[in-house]
Amino acid sequence: MRILMIEDNKSVSEMMNMFFQKEGWEATFAYDGADALKIFNADPNGWDIITLDLNLPEVDGMKVAQEIRNGSTTVPIIMLTARDTESDQVLGLELGADDYVTKPFSPITLIARIKALYRRSKISNEETETTTVEVSDDSSSDDIDTGIFKLNIKTHEASINNKEIPDLTPKEFDLLKVLANKPRxxxxxxxxxEQVWGYDFFGDERTVDAHIKKLRQKIELVGPQVISTVWGVGYKFDDTGV
Known part of the structure; x- marks a missing residue:
């Protein structure tokens, strides 16, 4: 596994490097936001996991997260932050992070989070590759087409009234697929x-809210809103009123 750890505290980096070496992982370290973006941009597809501290010199961690996600929609990102407010965590998730760990943290906990996120990422990539290579007509059997809303499993695209919902991340696409598969x-x-992140997800329910918020913003760029909140319960997909 290749890890890019973006952390301005060199003591934390040195400590984690010992754990990474024990796991047999290759780690590269960046100590400020500007250096992190240079390292990442030199090889955007070369990383299996990125851990990102939000409190960084030069370039703030939120900006770094946004730039990384612009360069790769699939690389898993774990935020490391001393900020424990809900708004900071939700904002980080909105910018594309997959999980977060609040400082101070146990190295063993971070290693467990990395392993869990890496497993989910590998499974998701394998499913995508399997779907992509299928060429028979049966490969579209899980596509969704209501006449108004369309979702294509093979191309990972979704549209409303034939207008494509732009820049869907893998998690946003999976959320949309789960909801639209069972309308209302x-x-x-x-x-x-459980269905999108897996049973071993370490985050909390605010992760869902952050991703739903971002997904709704993208839907509204091209058409009417099809995801509604059922207060006190959760979310549902419904395009019958469109």
Whole structure:
């Protein structure tokens, strides 16, 4: 596994490097935001996991997260932050992070989070590759077409009234797929965590809210809103009123 650890505290980096070496992982370290972006941009597809501290000199961690996600929609990002407010965590998730760990943290906990996120990432990539190489007509059997909303499993594209919903991340696409597969059925946040992130996800239900918010913003760029909130319960897909 190749890890890019973006962390301005060199003591933390040195400590984690010992754990990375024990796992047999190759780690590269950046100590400020500007250096991190140079390292990442030199090889955007060369990383299996990125850990990102939000409190960085030169370029703020939020900006770094945004730039990384612009360069790669699939590389898994774990935020490391001393900020424990809900708004900071949700904003980080909105910018493309997949999970977060609040400082101070146990190295063993971070290693476990990295392994879990890496497993989910590998499974997702393998499913995408399998779908892509299928060429028979049966490969579209899981596509969704309501006449108004369309979702293509093979191309990972979704549209409303033939207008493509732009720049869907893998998690946003998976959320949309789960909801649209069972229109008007209400899914709790816990159910969405289980179906989209997997049973071993270490985050909390605010992760779902952050991703739903971002997904809704993208939907509204091209058409009417098809994801509604059922207060006190969760979310549902419904395009019958469109």
């Amino acid at each position: 059925q209400v899914f709790s946040r816990e159910q969405l965590l």
